[in-house]
Amino acid sequence: QKEVEQNSGPLSVPEGAIASLNCTYSDRGSQSFFWYRQYSGKSPELIMSIYSNGDKEDGRFTAQLNKASQYVSLLIRDSQPSDSATYLCAVNLNTGGFKTIFGAGTRLFVKA
């Protein structure tokens, strides 16, 4: 079992719809969770971080964390064609060190 799993997609949604991206992780002691957006040929950029159970909203983005279920998600409201990218879920492991595990990413296409 991979430590951080994401559906590779592609996930296709129409413009203006809600895109829902999901991620599961295996290390129950993980404390920090991040979503990065990566456009084709570019580097990852941080869009959301979440550390506590529940929802965290930032503009059109909402991150949701459920530590009991070892599940983290990202909702993108009012999706725009500019949101088309690969979204990487990242988890900081509870190793006492600095190890971050990235999922393989979900490709999102927003159709105009």
Add this chain to the structure above:
Amino acid sequence: NAGVTQTPKFQVLKTGQSMTLQCAQDMNHNSMYWYRQDPGMGLRLIYYSASEGTTDKGEVPNGYNVSRLNKREFSLRLESAAPSQTSVYFCASSEAGGSHQPQHFGDGTRLSIL
């Protein structure tokens, strides 16, 4: 503010050649990282440096060495390049190695080994 700067951006090597990828950050971050990204496999940690003067292996360290030259600079060396090391390499930094710190990435080095 440049953030994290990687050089070179592109490189083609022959099998057995050596080279060093350079990374520098101007954000006064303590921790630095090297990743490789291959299609369908996401980012995999090669080495990291929690603070100046320390380095540790990540998930895929074989075939690589690193040097944390000072607080700003963290280099990655391929001593004898192999085709399996063809990849996109990203350097990243974070304010500290603590659990809640996100990472900031450079633009990447696209490396091909023939």
